[in-house]
Amino acid sequence: MRPFNFITAESPQHALSLVAExxxxxxxAGGTNLLDLMKLExxxxxxxxxxxxxxxxxxEKREDGRIAIGTSVTNSALAADMNIRRGYPVLSRALLAGAxxxxxxxxxxxxxLLQRTRCPYFYDTAQACNKRLPGSGCSAKGxxxxxxxxxxxxxxxxxxxxxxxxxxxxxxxxxxxxxxxxGTRIIPIRDFYHGATTQPHIETVIRRDExxxxxxxxxxxxxxxxYEKVRDRASYAFALVSAAMVFLPDGSARVALGGVAPxxxxxxxxxxxxxxxxxxxxxxxxxxxxxxxxxxFKIPLAKQILTTLINEHKExxx
Amino acid sequence: xxxDQPANPSRRDFVKSTSTAGIAAGVSTQFPSTALAKSSxxxxxxxxxxxxxxxxxxxxxxxxxxxxxTTLLDLLREKLALTGxxxxxxxxQCGACTVLVNGTxxxxxxxxxxxxxxxxIRTVEGLGTPDNLHALQDGFVxxxxxxCGYCTSGQLCSAIxxxxxxxxGMPSHVTPDxxxxxxxxxxxxxxxxxxxxxxxxxxxxxxxxxxxxxxRDRETV
Ligand SMILES: Cc1cc2nc3c(=O)[nH]c(=O)nc-3n(C[C@H](O)[C@H](O)[C@H](O)COP(=O)(O)OP(=O)(O)OC[C@H]3O[C@@H](n4cnc5c(N)ncnc54)[C@H](O)[C@@H]3O)c2cc1C
Ligand code: FES
Ligand code: FES
Numbered sequence: 007m008r009p010f011n012f013i014t015a016e017s018p019q020h021a022l023s024l025v026a027e028x029x030x031x032x033x034x035a036g037g038t039n040l041l042d043l044m045k046l047e048x049x050x051x052x053x054x055x056x057x058x059x060x061x062x063x064x065x066e067k068r069e070d071g072r073i074a075i076g077t078s079v080t081n082s083a084l085a086a087d088m089n090i091r092r093g094y095p096v097l098s099r100a101l102l103a104g105a106x107x108x109x110x111x112x113x114x115x116x117x118x119l120l121q122r123t124r125c126p127y128f129y130d131t132a133q134a135c136n137k138r139l140p141g142s143g144c145s146a147k148g149x150x151x152x153x154x155x156x157x158x159x160x161x162x163x164x165x166x167x168x169x170x171x172x173x174x175x176x177x178x179x180x181x182x183x184x185x186x187x188x189g190t191r192i193i194p195i196r197d198f199y200h201g202a203t204t205q206p207h208i209e210t211v212i213r214r215d216e217x218x219x220x221x222x223x224x225x226x227x228x229x230x231x232x233y234e235k236v237r238d239r240a241s242y243a244f245a246l247v248s249a250a251m252v253f254l255p256d257g258s259a260r261v262a263l264g265g266v267a268p269x270x271x272x273x274x275x276x277x278x279x280x281x282x283x284x285x286x287x288x289x290x291x292x293x294x295x296x297x298x299x300x301x302x303f304k305i306p307l308a309k310q311i312l313t314t315l316i317n318e319h320k321e322x323x324x
Numbered sequence: 325x326x327x328d329q330p331a332n333p334s335r336r337d338f339v340k341s342t343s344t345a346g347i348a349a350g351v352s353t354q355f356p357s358t359a360l361a362k363s364s365x366x367x368x369x370x371x372x373x374x375x376x377x378x379x380x381x382x383x384x385x386x387x388x389x390x391x392x393x394t395t396l397l398d399l400l401r402e403k404l405a406l407t408g409x410x411x412x413x414x415x416x417q418c419g420a421c422t423v424l425v426n427g428t429x430x431x432x433x434x435x436x437x438x439x440x441x442x443x444x445i446r447t448v449e450g451l452g453t454p455d456n457l458h459a460l461q462d463g464f465v466x467x468x469x470x471x472c473g474y475c476t477s478g479q480l481c482s483a484i485x486x487x488x489x490x491x492x493g494m495p496s497h498v499t500p501d502x503x504x505x506x507x508x509x510x511x512x513x514x515x516x517x518x519x520x521x522x523x524x525x526x527x528x529x530x531x532x533x534x535x536x537x538x539x540r541d542r543e544t545v
Contacts, residue, residue: 009373012392012438038434042415054392056439086494091502102497106519107486108422108431127513241497241518 008050015055018217022187024055026215033057036112041119048138060240062219071225077116077218093226096250099233100174106242116218119172123165124244128148137206156304157299158267163206167269168244174233176262177250183220184212199269229254233313247307253319266304284312290303379442382450390437397421397432408448408477419520422478423447429485448477463533471524479520483534487515508538
């Protein structure tokens with residue numbers, strides 16, 4: 007690890023001014039991703055601003071029925087919260103399918119949204135990786151790509167986004183509150199992640215001088231919620247493919263997929279097909295897909311997961 | 325997949341991590357980074373890298389000046405000689421470094437010591453002593469829950485934290501219903517302990533010891 011200065015911020019404003027004043031400073035929340043990357047010197051911020059004591063650790067139910075989740079709420083606290091378990095079970099399920107008990111006790115909501123890819127070439131500083139070192143190339147193509155993306159990829163990068171939580175937030179249409187010294191903006195999660203670009207090192211719309219302060223959930227949508235995650239071992243592993251699926255009381259369904267793209271993958275325009283023609287849904291959702299020999303199994307696997315969930319739901323309703 | 329490869333640090337990583345610990349134990353002004361030189365921070369390099377923290381570890385209060393890079397794990401092992409807590413992977417992938425912070429289990433390798441100012445840490449040394457083992461430690465002996473023993477302290481601390489999570493009614497990935505109270509059966513224990521790998525494969529006996537202890541624990545509550 008490279009040396010760094012460390013300051014515990016007392017308030018969001020304090021954190022924001024420290025980062026505004028120090029060009030390469032970074033916020034640290036749980037540290038479970040950032041410290042991992044700092045040990046490998048993939049990240050080397052000269053200043054860490056600890057945001058865990060800035061008071062953003064509450065889950066608030068608003069008068070209009072929406073829920074505001076403070077960025078520092080841990081993944082385990084969020085998964086166990088009764089309002090979440092009752093109103094947004096797909097979110098609890100997604101969180102509980104991620105990482106381990108120990109990690110979830112430290113990992114935070116904002117940190118989870120901004121975690122980096124698990125592409126092995128991003129982690130290996132001896133390899134080319136446009137995400138880690140822009141312009142260096144992409145060793146993943148033709149390399150070990152079992153975990154990597156099959157849709158929304160580019161010549162520059164085929165990394166997948168590893169968060170489980172974000173997949174559930176995408177199906178729930180969550181919004182992300184970003185604060186800077188100049189103001190606050192609210193970004194729907196559908197617009198938060200970039201997906202395929204020629205600049206894979208820029209992953210989200212967040213600016214360097216902005217802090218995620220809250221994640222806002224719309225009023226509960228009801229229905230039956232599922233989070234299905236297929237991985238190489240039964241627990242404590244990243245998704246090969248995952249699906250956050252909600253069957254709504256009006257008979258419609260929505261789904262977001264994880265492990266297949268550089269962001270949670272949701273194709274709203276095809277969702278009416280989910281309950282009528284799953285082959286056609288998969289064809290549209292994955293049109294333009296570009297898989298490798300090692301990860302081409304992901305598209306049939308996604309279809310298999312969706313078919314299973316639809317059947318499970320039908321059985322439960324019968 | 326990365327998380328399928330525990331406990332295999334390269335020689336280079338090993339040298340790197342021990343040299344960091346060396347800094348933590350003594351001088352704090354080595355290797356000024358170019359990154360720091362470029363920052364607009366006032367030039368307080370000597371002070372900037374060292375910070376004072378106060379932590380309570382196994383009921384004893386410690387105040388020390390440490391290199392900011394010191395992880396909680398390296399602080400315990402290298403500065404305080406509490407070597408019961410083990411370093412397996414140093415990347416959150418094996419659970420060997422699990423300790424309890426304010427009663428909650430975390431991976432000490434992925435947390436900086438400076439993030440724990442005024443926290444209460446409990447390590448395996450704070451569970452029991454060789455003459456007076458904690459009931460769960462007794463259970464591990466009774467059930468033969470280890471071979472080499474490297475993962476054991478992490479398993480013990482993790483299990484204590486896990487049981488308190490279950491007592492609070494926190495659900496897990498295998499909990500069938502998110503609303504009704506959790507029944508801590510064997511499937512639950514396996515899932516909740518999945519963050520602790522055991523290269524010797526003592527899993528069955530680890531589960532037996534925890535199951536047994538959880539049952540007795542329930543009876544005494
Ligand atoms: C072994 C292992 C297995 C894992 N398995 C899974 C898994 O199966 N599924 C899964 O989803 N995840 C998994 N994870 C990843 C884990 O969920 C993330 O590491 C965690 O969510 C990151 O949260 P944090 O608070 O620790 O973030 P940090 O490491 O503190 O921060 C991550 C990044 O976010 C930035 N940041 C944090 N908070 C804010 C904020 N409020 N505003 C602006 N920037 C911010 C930081 O600057 C940093 O760049 C795993 C991790 C490990 C180590
Ligand atoms: S040493 Fe392996 S998880 Fe910390
Ligand atoms: S007893 Fe050897 S690693 Fe678990």
